[in-house]
Amino acid sequence: MPSLLASPAAEEHAHRACDEVVVAGRRLRPTAVFDTYWRFAVLRDRVYRARVAGAPAPWTSDPILARHRFTNCFRAADRVSQQLIAGVSYRGDQRWEEVFFRTLLFKFFNKASTWELLVGALGGTPTWADYDFGRYDGVLSKAFASGGRLYSAAYITPPPAMGESRKHANHLRVLETMMATNAPARVLAAKSLQEAYRILLGYPAIGPFLAYQYVIDLNYAAEMPFEEGDFVVPGPGAKDGIRKAFGAAADGIEAEVIHYMTDTQEEHFARLGLEPVRLGGRRRLQLIDCQNLFCEVDKYARVAHPEVAGISGRARIKQVYRADSAPLTPWFPPKWGLTDAAGAGASGTRGASGAAERS
Known part of the structure; x- marks a missing residue:
């Protein structure tokens, strides 16, 4: 051709x-x-x-x-990134601990339909303050048993070994471990994007490629201060x-x-x-x-x-x-600070819920 x-x-x-x-x-x-x-x-x-x-x-x-x-x-203009930025990072409780929790919960699956499934079943945006393993696992296990695909095929997400029988349950346990070991505060206190990346790299089944993707996703949030050129x-x-x-x-x-x-x-x-x-x-x-x-x-x-x-x-x-x-x-x-709506989109201060399709 x-x-x-x-x-x-x-x-x-x-x-x-x-x-x-x-x-x-x-x-x-x-x-x-x-x-x-x-x-x-x-x-x-x-x-x-x-x-x-x-x-x-x-x-x-x-x-x-x-x-x-x-x-x-x-x-940042791709479908999943737009869903994350507009519908996850900037929507809901803006305390850093909650933004971190939402971002990693979304990114472990990297699939908008899985996020929407949780939002619908939980009656609102997932929060660390109200997190309950049994409830989250129950929602995801039911969807999986019905033949639902929980994970995006965009890239391979290895299954962590955290003692659970299902991949999604093990990812929930990894997220629990991150929250329990103060990962949000340690990432935010890092002196560079690379140092924040290394913190994520220390958790189960998060290799170099995923740690880099995750730290870029976290860095979209308002509180993360790093330049993508690090x-x-x-x-x-x-x-x-x-x-x-x-x-x-x-x-x-x-x-x-x-x-x-x-x-x-x-x-x-x-x-x-x-x-x-x-x-x-x-x-x-x-x-x-x-x-x-x-x-x-x-x-x-x-x-x-x-x-x-x-x-x-x-x-x-x-x-x-x-x-x-x-x-x-x-x-x-x-x-x-992007304002060219006629060109490639604009930024504002709203807590958006929409997501752009990958074009």
Whole structure:
């Protein structure tokens, strides 16, 4: 299947190629996937902006983007992140202990329907103050026994070993342990995002990838003071995308590569004659966003650049895009100060309940 991004000639303002970059003292020779990374970001963001503006489909003429499902350039704009930010973090009791509890309860399952199940069965937003293991376990066990899926398939969440027979019950026990060992206060008192990450990493079944995702999610909340540019933990998909963009020479320095992409994004957008991608007209791609983009470009390149080898050896994109007619109503952490509602969404001070669909 041909792609508008697979060939520089397809871009109106394609400029000179990048022959070499230096990262962590290594000289890396980018493949064609490197420039596709930047073009993909621009075209994917155009799809998002078109949907926010309420434009009718089709939102892209790129056949790969039109056929398959890809996350947004900005992690905070994706469906689950929007549900978390607007419907969990900023809705309900804003005491930090309660925000921490809600965030981890939501993220262990990472599925909006599981959260809504608990809210409905409990008669309101779950709180640590009224938490009861038997009640929560009963709601989730009943749904599981009826064939309900409690966990998102977005990424693998390993089952903790906490003495319970069911995965969800063990996750409840992990959350109890976190609350009992003062994790909320310790995370908030951390001197950096990385230190907060290391605190989460010390709990059962929370490995490096999940600890990083969770600390980013906690950092959306009003009280968490850290910048997303503190540090990054490359996931398996990102490592695959980095291998495709730079070859085996980038093995072992994936975090440094993501820093490089974040730091030089304006340079490469300009080199290719592209307008830099911005959230709300002002927020540039952060480390977490560049990490996620490598995951998406890894998938995109399976079709656009089948000749470029990655790590996993996967050759197909599994998820097919299915249109959703629901309007997008983006809402981001007020502390970010985004006000461009016509562009990529606005922030306010409301305790929102809506959630934007992944577009």
